[in-house]
Amino acid sequence: MTTLFISDLHLDPSRPATTACLLDLLAGPAHTAESLYILGDLFESWVGDDDPSEAGVRVADALRRLSDTGVAIYFMRGNRDFLLGAEYADRCGMRLLPDPCVIDLHGTPTLLLHGDLLCTDDHAYQAWRRQSRQPEWQAALLEQPLAARLALAAKARDESRKHQQGAAEAIMDAATTTIAELFRLYGVERMIHGHTHRPGFHSYWIDARVRTRIVLGDWHVHGSLLRADADGLALLRLPIEH
Numbered sequence: 001m002t003t004l005f006i007s008d009l010h011l012d013p014s015r016p017a018t019t020a021c022l023l024d025l026l027a028g029p030a031h032t033a034e035s036l037y038i039l040g041d042l043f044e045s046w047v048g049d050d051d052p053s054e055a056g057v058r059v060a061d062a063l064r065r066l067s068d069t070g071v072a073i074y075f076m077r078g079n080r081d082f083l084l085g086a087e088y089a090d091r092c093g094m095r096l097l098p099d100p101c102v103i104d105l106h107g108t109p110t111l112l113l114h115g116d117l118l119c120t121d122d123h124a125y126q127a128w129r130r131q132s133r134q135p136e137w138q139a140a141l142l143e144q145p146l147a148a149r150l151a152l153a154a155k156a157r158d159e160s161r162k163h164q165q166g167a168a169e170a171i172m173d174a175a176t177t178t179i180a181e182l183f184r185l186y187g188v189e190r191m192i193h194g195h196t197h198r199p200g201f202h203s204y205w206i207d208a209r210v211r212t213r214i215v216l217g218d219w220h221v222h223g224s225l226l227r228a229d230a231d232g233l234a235l236l237r238l239p240i241e242h
């Protein structure tokens with residue numbers, strides 16, 4: 001019984017090799033898994049399910065083929081693709097998950113998040129997150145014509161880039177106090193997330209219990225895949241032919 005986790009692919013027409021790497025995974029090794037979890041930022045930007053982007057179509061076809069063979073696919077929205085909706089998810093054959101949520105991972109309750117919820121030292125970002133997750137705000141945005149939404153997304157990406165360059169490294173990372181709060185709130189000993197692009201295993205000693213936080217990597221230089229089975233968890237790199 002194998003479960004796979006990926007996040008932060010940031011698929012974009014400017015990096016076709018990353019899309020090719022994902023399509024190889026979906027057509028090949030992913031078939032040996034029981035389920036695949038995509039923990040957000042699959043796409044660099046998503047302005048609505050009516051965007052006819054080529055990557056969106058190819059990825060949907062590949063996910064649907066995998067899902068049709070019986071592999072369960074779950075999707076949690078990230079901060080880049082938070083507008084990805086039920087229509088596109090249906091097309092892919094994937095089920096949408098709330099952020100955060102707890103799953104039973106081979107007998108271990110495991111908290112899944114995209115990861116941006118943990119970056120509580122970045123107050124400007126958290127204010128934007130609260131605004132952009134409101135259903136009324138999203139509905140008003142989705143009513144705008146596709147061209148206007150694409151222009152807004154390009155502007156938002158520029159602003160996000162400037163914000164990241166201006167902010168201190170530590171502010172962009174997961175805050176230790178928030179990590180501890182969530183471990184306690186959900187009563188779990190393990191969490192898995194992406195977003196920070198700092199892959200690794202981190203151990204904590206909280207309330208006399210060992211807790212583990214596993215961070216998935218992004219797909220810029222190579223792909224990043226967390227594989228969980230009866231033998232344990234392994235963070236694996238996938239070569240990208242740049």
Ligand SMILES: [Mn+2]
Pocket residue numbers: 040041078079080114116194195196
């Ligand atoms: Mn993210």
